Amino acid sequence: MQAYRLESHTGLDALRRVDLPDPTLAPDEILVRVRANAINYRDLSMPLGGYPRNDKIPLIPLSDAAGEVIDVGSDVTEFKPGDRVANCFFRDWIDGDINEQQMHTAHGGGIDGVLAQFIGLKQHAAVHIPAHLSFQQAATLPCAAVTAWQALTAADLNPDQTILTLGTGGVSIFALQLAKTAGARVIITSSSDEKLDRARALGADLTINYKTHPDWETEVRKLTDGIGVDNVVELGGVGTLEKSLAAAKVSGTVSLIGILARGENPSPLPVLFNRLTVRGIYVGSRAMFQQLNRTLETHQIQPVIDQCIPFADAPRAYDLLQSAKHFGKIVIKHD
Template sequence: IVHYRHGACHRWRHDSLLKTSTMKAYQYRMGEPIAALQIVDLPMPSVEPGQVLIKMHAASLNFRDLLVVTGQFPRVQQEVIIPLSDGAGEVVKVGSRVTTLKLGDRVTPLYCQSWMAGEMQDEDTAWSLGGCIDGVAAEYRTFDEMGVLKFPDHLSYEEAATLPCAGLTVWNSLHGPCPLAAGDTLLTLGTGGVSIHALQMAHAAGAEVIVTSSSDEKLARAKALGADHIINYVTTPDWDVAVREITRGRGVDHVIENGGGATLLRSIKSTKRGGWIHIIGLIAPGEIDPVHILLSGVTLRGKEVGSREMFAAMNRSLSHSKVRPVVDKLFAFDQLPNALGELGAGNHFGKLVLSIA
């Protein structure tokens, strides 16, 4: 009886909320500074027969979000947009034709709403949240049934919100054409969201992991999460030489390369012949002579998140390993400009997350 009454009260609470005609959301207008980001009242989303209404509980930040709100996102985006691509929430209304989801399901929207399986197509790039179409920095969002996935039971909303972009990009890297195997060696640069996801997933898969950072404190935290080797790239600027020494001259099997042009040459020098460098980040610009790629025999593979099929596989793996993404700091909903400023400063370890509920 107690559980029944709690559930009835829970449904009544959502029913009363859904009777309101407006919701709170952030909007960004192209060309404005980050400080101009503001919370506005928008109409409550309607729900079509094949859609679900999600009450958003949390959203995580990616470097890509900074590119969007500084006008540097390398895709056509809306003039006015709800920012942020990664979030998690609860199904509070279900369309009449929806069969795979029910009220109360805890879900994460897909970063790319149209990419279901196989290789990404050019037309899929127009369906990325928080850049080309409205994102998740809102109290409520409507998605097609296939545009969301239930996330593992052991994760909180805040932890699950880190998966759609950062987590899935790493999964695509480590389980793509040349899957990471137990005993392989992975080098990941820095200790931001992508790098820490890579450390945790690779460690769970039985790989040997090397992590770089400019902070001994962050390297100690990475060691506690399972890093086998740590390198401070300030005190060891020739970190590629150190990587070669760790691997007895062989080089690593995989690199999570999120530094950009400024670090790519050293990443190539750190990789074994025939190894894989997964190009994920564009933090620092730079140029590289293609002769280094030619002579090294490495494969450079660009990543842009992953498909629904990959997301489902990642969730199954996380449910088995019980890995919990690292949330470094939680911000209140009205602190998004501050959170983006902290993201730009690069002092975080793991992910920065916005609380929406």
């Protein structure tokens, strides 16, 4: 089969298209013909190395795939040939809290990923995909959508909440769509007015351009009568955290997810004086993915795909993601 492989931690030039033997099946595994992959911001970091617990080399990259089951091992009970499935981001995080051992099983980091024509998956590392989604749409779910789902539900998503989400990349657009299904009010930021128009069309209630309003946390407080938001979907990291802490209401939550922006280490004092909960979010478990899928189905949510790149041009997907011109997800499609 054809696959891509990172041969070293010397940057994207180390990504090669290679011929590998087709995966062989263990009794508890399913063989999946991959029909689509999605790329995430983290996949830009892997070629450089140093990502905690994600240093396998050589490495088949990417954490997200959707496809059809073509064979099952003798112990498999949940899947049959012809089923439409996606993989879980963590192979071994099934439910409950994640532990150290499970942390080492992230596809496309600690273990081989899914940028290949065929993949073998433990049955506990796969989920059925919602019937209303294409393979390309379903491929966007394992990392970005599950992350957004955990960030919102761990902070008790409900219609009385105001959610702030940063930027218009994959996680943020899912956070917007999912928060709206619960009837929450959503404030979203972007560097682009055109992207903010698109976010409003998807249901965003209030928008802030963080380039024209560098003090966007002040804007957030103005838009919330000086109170602040219930939950910040914090995607910037050190470069935005201080502002996110300032945008959260007393007793609010900051869901710490991203590493997009550089900056000074912020002061922790607002956490204390405003009694904030700062919660680390690391994608999610298989159980969270299954709950997410039920919500996607109930509300017939359509994941937002910016572009689909052919498998043969997969490195272009990395370039497009790096350019940050996209809105939502960039997908790789197979023939």
